[in-house]
Amino acid sequence: MSMTNTHDRYGTLSIAMHWLMFLLLVAVYVVMELHESFPKGSDMRSALKSWHFTLGITVLVLVCLRIGLRLFQQTPAITPQPAPWQNLLAKLLHLALYGFMIGMPILGWLVLSGEGKTVPFYGIDLPGLIAKNKELAENLEDIHKTIGEIGYYLVGFHTLAALYHHYLMGDNTLRRMLPGR
Numbered sequence: 001m002s003m004t005n006t007h008d009r010y011g012t013l014s015i016a017m018h019w020l021m022f023l024l025l026v027a028v029y030v031v032m033e034l035h036e037s038f039p040k041g042s043d044m045r046s047a048l049k050s051w052h053f054t055l056g057i058t059v060l061v062l063v064c065l066r067i068g069l070r071l072f073q074q075t076p077a078i079t080p081q082p083a084p085w086q087n088l089l090a091k092l093l094h095l096a097l098y099g100f101m102i103g104m105p106i107l108g109w110l111v112l113s114g115e116g117k118t119v120p121f122y123g124i125d126l127p128g129l130i131a132k133n134k135e136l137a138e139n140l141e142d143i144h145k146t147i148g149e150i151g152y153y154l155v156g157f158h159t160l161a162a163l164y165h166h167y168l169m170g171d172n173t174l175r176r177m178l179p180g181r
Helices: 012-035 043-072 084-114 134-169
Strands: 119-121 124-126
Touching (some): 012 043, 012 134, 043 084, 084 119, 084 134
Protein backbone atom coordinates (compact mmCIF):
# COMPACT_ATOMS: atom_id res chain seq x y z
CA MET A 1 0.00 0.00 0.00
CA SER A 2 1.22 3.47 -0.89
CA MET A 3 1.97 6.11 1.75
CA THR A 4 0.12 8.68 -0.36
CA ASN A 5 -3.38 8.60 -1.80
CA THR A 6 -3.96 7.00 -5.18
CA HIS A 7 -6.83 7.39 -7.63
CA ASP A 8 -8.88 4.64 -5.94
CA ARG A 9 -7.58 4.40 -2.34
CA TYR A 10 -6.36 6.50 0.55
CA GLY A 11 -2.70 6.06 1.39
CA THR A 12 -1.30 4.68 4.62
CA LEU A 13 -0.67 8.16 6.01
CA SER A 14 -4.24 9.39 5.40
CA ILE A 15 -5.72 6.17 6.79
CA ALA A 16 -3.52 6.31 9.89
CA MET A 17 -4.43 9.97 10.49
CA HIS A 18 -8.16 9.24 10.05
CA TRP A 19 -8.23 6.41 12.57
CA LEU A 20 -5.87 8.18 14.98
CA MET A 21 -8.22 11.18 14.96
CA PHE A 22 -11.14 8.85 15.67
CA LEU A 23 -9.32 7.26 18.62
CA LEU A 24 -8.33 10.67 19.96
CA LEU A 25 -11.91 11.92 19.79
CA VAL A 26 -13.09 8.82 21.64
CA ALA A 27 -10.40 9.38 24.28
CA VAL A 28 -11.33 13.07 24.67
CA TYR A 29 -14.96 12.13 25.29
CA VAL A 30 -14.14 9.16 27.55
CA VAL A 31 -11.88 11.12 29.91
CA MET A 32 -14.41 13.93 30.15
CA GLU A 33 -17.27 11.54 30.87
CA LEU A 34 -15.18 9.57 33.39
CA HIS A 35 -14.11 12.64 35.33
CA GLU A 36 -17.73 13.07 36.49
CA SER A 37 -17.41 9.75 38.36
CA PHE A 38 -14.87 11.19 40.80
CA PRO A 39 -15.42 13.73 43.57
CA LYS A 40 -14.58 17.39 42.88
CA GLY A 41 -11.04 18.17 43.99
CA SER A 42 -9.86 14.56 43.77
CA ASP A 43 -6.56 13.77 42.08
CA MET A 44 -8.22 11.42 39.58
CA ARG A 45 -10.80 13.99 38.54
CA SER A 46 -8.06 16.59 38.04
CA ALA A 47 -5.91 14.13 36.08
CA LEU A 48 -8.78 13.21 33.76
CA LYS A 49 -9.58 16.88 33.13
CA SER A 50 -5.91 17.51 32.40
CA TRP A 51 -5.90 14.63 29.91
CA HIS A 52 -9.06 16.05 28.32
CA PHE A 53 -7.27 19.34 27.71
CA THR A 54 -4.06 17.69 26.47
CA LEU A 55 -5.86 15.34 24.11
CA GLY A 56 -8.04 18.20 22.84
CA ILE A 57 -4.99 20.25 21.87
CA THR A 58 -3.51 17.12 20.29
CA VAL A 59 -6.64 16.90 18.12
CA LEU A 60 -6.10 20.55 17.09
CA VAL A 61 -2.46 19.95 16.10
CA LEU A 62 -3.21 16.75 14.20
CA VAL A 63 -6.27 18.11 12.39
CA CYS A 64 -4.09 20.92 11.04
CA LEU A 65 -1.64 18.30 9.73
CA ARG A 66 -4.55 16.31 8.33
CA ILE A 67 -5.92 19.32 6.48
CA GLY A 68 -2.45 19.85 4.99
CA LEU A 69 -2.42 16.25 3.81
CA ARG A 70 -5.87 16.64 2.33
CA LEU A 71 -4.92 19.81 0.46
CA PHE A 72 -1.82 18.31 -1.14
CA GLN A 73 -3.09 14.85 -2.03
CA GLN A 74 -5.75 13.65 -4.40
CA THR A 75 -9.02 12.32 -3.04
CA PRO A 76 -9.69 8.77 -4.20
CA ALA A 77 -12.71 8.37 -6.44
CA ILE A 78 -15.88 6.71 -5.18
CA THR A 79 -17.09 3.97 -7.47
CA PRO A 80 -19.79 3.80 -8.48
CA GLN A 81 -20.14 7.58 -8.29
CA PRO A 82 -22.80 8.71 -5.76
CA ALA A 83 -25.57 11.17 -6.60
CA PRO A 84 -24.58 14.86 -6.58
CA TRP A 85 -26.69 15.53 -3.46
CA GLN A 86 -24.75 12.82 -1.61
CA ASN A 87 -21.45 14.40 -2.64
CA LEU A 88 -22.67 17.78 -1.39
CA LEU A 89 -23.88 16.29 1.89
CA ALA A 90 -20.54 14.49 2.35
CA LYS A 91 -18.61 17.73 1.76
CA LEU A 92 -20.80 19.58 4.26
CA LEU A 93 -20.41 16.83 6.86
CA HIS A 94 -16.63 16.78 6.41
CA LEU A 95 -16.55 20.57 6.72
CA ALA A 96 -18.60 20.33 9.95
CA LEU A 97 -16.26 17.64 11.32
CA TYR A 98 -13.16 19.70 10.54
CA GLY A 99 -14.79 22.79 12.06
CA PHE A 100 -15.62 20.71 15.13
CA MET A 101 -12.07 19.36 15.48
CA ILE A 102 -10.62 22.88 15.15
CA GLY A 103 -13.25 24.83 17.05
CA MET A 104 -13.66 22.62 20.11
CA PRO A 105 -10.01 22.68 21.25
CA ILE A 106 -9.83 26.43 20.65
CA LEU A 107 -13.06 26.95 22.62
CA GLY A 108 -11.70 24.79 25.44
CA TRP A 109 -8.46 26.78 25.43
CA LEU A 110 -10.46 30.02 25.56
CA VAL A 111 -12.51 28.69 28.49
CA LEU A 112 -9.39 27.87 30.51
CA SER A 113 -7.84 31.21 29.56
CA GLY A 114 -10.96 33.06 30.71
CA GLU A 115 -10.76 31.15 33.99
CA GLY A 116 -7.18 32.37 34.41
CA LYS A 117 -5.70 28.89 33.88
CA THR A 118 -3.04 27.60 31.55
CA VAL A 119 -3.61 24.66 29.22
CA PRO A 120 -1.52 21.55 29.94
CA PHE A 121 0.05 19.96 26.88
CA TYR A 122 2.41 17.05 27.57
CA GLY A 123 4.23 18.83 30.39
CA ILE A 124 4.12 22.29 28.81
CA ASP A 125 1.70 24.92 30.07
CA LEU A 126 0.32 26.76 27.05
CA PRO A 127 -0.40 30.45 27.65
CA GLY A 128 -3.86 31.92 27.79
CA LEU A 129 -5.47 33.18 24.60
CA ILE A 130 -7.52 35.85 26.37
CA ALA A 131 -7.38 37.74 29.66
CA LYS A 132 -9.11 36.33 32.72
CA ASN A 133 -12.87 36.88 32.44
CA LYS A 134 -15.07 34.50 34.45
CA GLU A 135 -18.35 35.53 32.79
CA LEU A 136 -16.96 35.07 29.29
CA ALA A 137 -15.41 31.74 30.35
CA GLU A 138 -18.81 30.49 31.59
CA ASN A 139 -20.51 31.49 28.34
CA LEU A 140 -17.79 29.86 26.25
CA GLU A 141 -18.00 26.73 28.39
CA ASP A 142 -21.74 26.48 27.70
CA ILE A 143 -21.03 26.76 23.97
CA HIS A 144 -18.23 24.19 24.29
CA LYS A 145 -20.55 21.73 26.03
CA THR A 146 -23.35 22.23 23.48
CA ILE A 147 -21.03 21.71 20.54
CA GLY A 148 -19.59 18.68 22.35
CA GLU A 149 -23.08 17.15 22.37
CA ILE A 150 -23.43 17.93 18.67
CA GLY A 151 -20.11 16.16 18.09
CA TYR A 152 -21.66 12.83 19.03
CA TYR A 153 -24.15 13.30 16.20
CA LEU A 154 -21.54 14.43 13.68
CA VAL A 155 -19.35 11.39 14.30
CA GLY A 156 -22.38 9.10 14.41
CA PHE A 157 -23.77 10.44 11.15
CA HIS A 158 -20.34 10.12 9.49
CA THR A 159 -20.17 6.49 10.64
CA LEU A 160 -23.72 5.71 9.51
CA ALA A 161 -23.05 7.28 6.11
CA ALA A 162 -19.96 5.10 5.62
CA LEU A 163 -21.91 1.99 6.59
CA TYR A 164 -24.82 3.02 4.34
CA HIS A 165 -22.47 3.39 1.39
CA HIS A 166 -20.77 0.09 2.14
CA TYR A 167 -23.76 -2.14 2.83
CA LEU A 168 -26.63 -0.51 0.93
CA MET A 169 -24.99 1.38 -1.92
CA GLY A 170 -22.21 -1.19 -2.42
CA ASP A 171 -19.64 1.46 -3.33
CA ASN A 172 -16.05 1.76 -2.14
CA THR A 173 -16.52 4.74 0.22
CA LEU A 174 -15.62 2.76 3.33
CA ARG A 175 -13.11 0.40 1.72
CA ARG A 176 -11.00 3.37 0.59
CA MET A 177 -10.35 4.26 4.26
CA LEU A 178 -9.91 0.79 5.79
CA PRO A 179 -6.40 -0.38 6.65
CA GLY A 180 -4.96 -3.28 4.68
CA ARG A 181 -6.02 -4.27 1.20
